[in-house]
Every structure is written in C-alpha cells, then in structure tokens.
Amino acid sequence: MKKLLIIPLLAFSLHAEIIDKVVASVDNTPITSYEIAKTAKEMKISPNQALNYLIDQKILQEEIKKQGISVDDYDIENAMEKIAKQNGMTLFEFKNVLQQKGQYQQFRKALKDKLLKEKLFAQIVNSKLRITPEDIQNYYNAHKDEFKTFKSIQVTKYMAKNPSLLKQLQQNTILNLPNVEMNMAVYEANKLPKNLLFLFMQTPEGKFTPIVNEGEYYVTYFISKKEGSDYIPLESVKNVIANKIMEERRSTILKEYFSKLKNKANIKIYN
Numbered sequence: 001m002k003k004l005l006i007i008p009l010l011a012f013s014l015h016a017e018i019i020d021k022v023v024a025s026v027d028n029t030p031i032t033s034y035e036i037a038k039t040a041k042e043m044k045i046s047p048n049q050a051l052n053y054l055i056d057q058k059i060l061q062e063e064i065k066k067q068g069i070s071v072d073d074y075d076i077e078n079a080m081e082k083i084a085k086q087n088g089m090t091l092f093e094f095k096n097v098l099q100q101k102g103q104y105q106q107f108r109k110a111l112k113d114k115l116l117k118e119k120l121f122a123q124i125v126n127s128k129l130r131i132t133p134e135d136i137q138n139y140y141n142a143h144k145d146e147f148k149t150f151k152s153i154q155v156t157k158y159m160a161k162n163p164s165l166l167k168q169l170q171q172n173t174i175l176n177l178p179n180v181e182m183n184m185a186v187y188e189a190n191k192l193p194k195n196l197l198f199l200f201m202q203t204p205e206g207k208f209t210p211i212v213n214e215g216e217y218y219v220t221y222f223i224s225k226k227e228g229s230d231y232i233p234l235e236s237v238k239n240v241i242a243n244k245i246m247e248e249r250r251s252t253i254l255k256e257y258f259s260k261l262k263n264k265a266n267i268k269i270y271n
Helices: 033-043 047-066 073-086 091-100 104-128 133-142 163-171 194-201 234-264
Strands: 022-026 029-032 152-160 181-188 212-214 217-227 267-269
Touching (some): 029 033, 033 047, 073 091, 073 104, 163 217, 194 234
Antiparallel strands (some): 022 267, 152 217, 212 217
C-alpha cells in the first residue's frame, strides 16, 4: 500500500533564492527543492507538476534497476548514429556539433535515459501483450479503408547525396540543381516494396514524399498521378496490423502497470 503524507500545495518562486532541502521521497530516494525548481524551470511547468513528474521518474528509475535493464556504449552510439543520419550528418559530424555547443555529455545522458525507458516499456508491453490471428482479421475488417490503395502510380524520383538540395527542390520545383538526379517511372501497386507502397499511399497527388535515406543517396518522390483502386491483401499487412494493435494497447498496458507501481511505492511529502 502506498504511504502518502499530504501537505498543502508547494509554493516556490523561481526568481527567489532557493534553499535546497528534501521535499519528498520515493522508497527513501529523496527529491529536493532544487530538483523541483530546476525541473519546473526547464519544462515550463508549475512546481507541483514538477514534483509529480519527479516522483514518476524516481519510480521509473527504481523499476529499471529492479528489472536489471541496462544500456551500454554500443546502444548509445547506434542511437546517435541514427539521429545523425536523420539530420544528414555522419556520427563524427554530429558529435562535433554537440561538442561545439557544449551539449555532448548532456545529450548523451538524456539519450541513455530515453533508451533505458524504451527498453523497460518494451519489456512490460511484450510480456503482457498477445495478439491473435482473430485480432488481426477483425482489425483488417473494421479498418479496410486504411489498406485501400491505387493500382498504378506515376512518380518522379529525385536523388542527391546532400538532403538540403532536396529540401530546396521541394520548396521550388523549377530549380535546376546539377547535383540532383531525376527520373520518371510508373509503378504497379502490387509490385512495390511495402515501405514505398505506404509512403506513396500517404502522399497526395501533386505533393512530394518526405525525404528518405537510401544508403548513399537521399531520395524524395513527386507524386504525379494515381490510377485505379484496390485493397492490399491481409497476408501482406499482418505485421503492420500487429504493430498498430500493439501501439493502441501499449498506452493502456503501461498506464495500468505504473498505476500499480505507484500504489505500492512508499511516497512521502514533507513540510
């Protein structure tokens, strides 16, 4: 049973001098007035919201330790490399930018915390979530329009090694950029890879797709024309549907799980 000593709402002034003292504890882990004021300022929330946030974070950190979840340097480097690629940089370039801004260690710590939470969330959800073939069939029947597609599509593909060139092109289609390759093509929906099919389905005629990384090149497609209509067969979208169901149920599973954790935690708030 959670032990909670309730006191009147905390009243801190971020502009006044802050006396650092223990304001609360979670399973004997202290939360100080300094932590609350710092969190409130950084997140632009009230001190009481900051206190509740810090209580939740302490419970999360304790559960991560209890479950033996860890993140090593390899995990962090991989995650940083993905972020670097999304920003059109190498890992070396990305690290240099962070170091020049004096944010490298701060970014690395925040990323490690994020990865730890993601591992915990995945472990909780995977242990409690079971998706049956009936679940997938029922979802497909109830959301069939999500899987309605064209029969054929006419696109113009633009490729460049620098994604900023493609961003310029998306803003001004009459630009003639020498370092951008272009070719036109017509594809049949049933012969497209699933990632491209869904990318084209989500992009209206007369618009560019988001820029995607295809290894050596960055690519964007201009959708000229879609013709005909059809439905993607269930067999081709089983994994997509399973992920959708998982995402829908994920928040409920996590909310129930952490509600039980919070009820069991020994939370104290002091005068």
